[in-house]
Amino acid sequence: MSVQDNKKNAKQIVAVRGVNKIELILHKGFNFKWEIIDPEKVFKLALAENDETIGLMALALFDSEQRVEIKLIESSAGNIGKNKFYSRIAGCLLAHAARMAVTRYGATAAISLVPKTQLINHYIREYGFQIAGKSLFMEGKSLIKLIDEYGR
Template sequence: MVGSDNILGLISLIYFKEEKYIKINLIQSSKENVGNKKLYDRIAGCLISYACRLSFVAGYGGCVALQPKTVIAKHYIDKYQFKIGGKNLYIELVDAENLIEEYLNN
């Protein structure tokens, strides 16, 4: 939030330059922003979209991957349009652009 020192969430990214993608190593919303009584709803979406934007800036075509816990994989697929790629989930190109538009440009 502009003008606030509160940490709403965090993300750790690893750049894979040769493979041309960014891996989300860790993503977490603050405890106040998790569950049914969260203060803000779009924290994870904003963080994922930011990773997608960084991927485009790096010339990776918006390609971002993560290896989720099994119980949350369906959530990433349904809510953020990630695709299954082996052990990882990934997003790229148009789906990444759509996330950026929805979470960062609105």
């Protein structure tokens, strides 16, 4: 899995892993107060070379619906907007959620999220989400495409 280093115009290897409460308290450079979230539900995207956290995501599992919901997703402060250091952060985190859903639920897996209004079209255009009321969702071949594009 990799992000694009926009300054060096090169790929940087990243990994997604769980976090503990101490890490959530110590994380700097994020707007949301992540320490209030149960750490068992939070995953970080970190650069392989130095373990710098560049993205965080909170998930909820809905086994009865065979769905993983992205409750919250955020790139670190230096990775937002036109002058961001790294691209593909959200895609890598979403691909991790998709892989988790497929691993857990198989062919009937789905992921969903309730995005900020200004991001709805971005999630549809960039990642292939579909509208479902106030939520966006993805299932089937779209999940596999997301994993192939961002999760390898």
